[in-house]
Amino acid sequence: MKYLITGLGNPGAQYELTRHNIGFLVLDQLADKQGASFKVDRLAEKAEFKYKGRSIHLIKPNTFMNLSGKAIAYWLQELKIEKENLLVIVDDIALPFGSLRLRTKGSSAGHNGLKNIELLLNGQNYSRLRFGVGDAFHKGQQVDYVLSNFTQTEFEAMPPLIEKANEMILSFCTIGVERTMNLFND
Template sequence: MDKYLIVGLGNVGDEYDQTRHNTGFMVLDAFAKASNICFEDKRYGFIAETTLKGRKVILLKPSTYMNLSGNAVRYWLTKENIDQKRLLVISDDVALPLGDFRLKGSGSNGGHNGLGHIQQLIGQNYARLRMGIGNEYARGGQIDWVLGRYSEEEQKELQPSIDIAVDIIKSFVLAGIDITMNQYNKLGKRTKTKRE
């Protein structure tokens, strides 16, 4: 059976719940809820499993804290013997407006600590879905911004993108990265980002 590892980045603990930096966790929570599965506390992270048309899908929310996320990713790839081509990492991104998103088959970490640590351990060659969280902060305020909680209005604005992200995960597993990028990237708001 083909196996896929879907990783949502975030920080564990109530103080980080619903913060912008935990958008990856929020996407995985939405996918798990839609799939009627629950997370279990396991080594290096919280794991939930399901199958999609005969393919095994393993969801991972690392419990290592953001800047050591690579430890969890590398461990579960190895433990489950999953090809890196079947890895999708979901992260927050300040360079994209709130509600925008970008799916890529590989690339740089763009200054994101979680992606940076994954890249150190396994390289750049894996798919990633970057969820825009906006950057409405004053100079020097980035850490407070990413660790801040979404307001109710922001959550409403973000929700459609979380729903699309759940569909992107399914498409990634069933159709592959190229078809999924072609289909879904045009649904992002096509805004030019600082990073691209």
């Protein structure tokens, strides 16, 4: 069984610790814990490892957030991975900071990265792990908020949250999305 796990974010040092890049941060830790390292490949940084008999491919698209679907569509086809075995890790302003929710489908809720994935995958039926980043911004300041760095307090609270996200990813790949949702969703 092969899986494609995609963390959404933007390439470049200026975006590294922003809320929008939580997907990259989650995959960086997962790769590190599994002894895998990212290498620049077509449309993404890519790493892979084996876990309980599964081949797990991680990508961090280098297409920038709003064109994330391009990298995902390419790697699904290139690796011959079914859409059911795709998991996208994404920041979510509709969830309080630190909330983690796994879903099998859903709307983009205005998230441009998810909109592009929907467009290129012809629908909303792919799994996503929504990582709550909160909504502490004034009307019209959403873009500035998601492109700003986490606060020191948030950053200090992140290690166990990222660890839980990694457990959810490995669970998704081994026991499936439904059982993982039952185990982990609030």
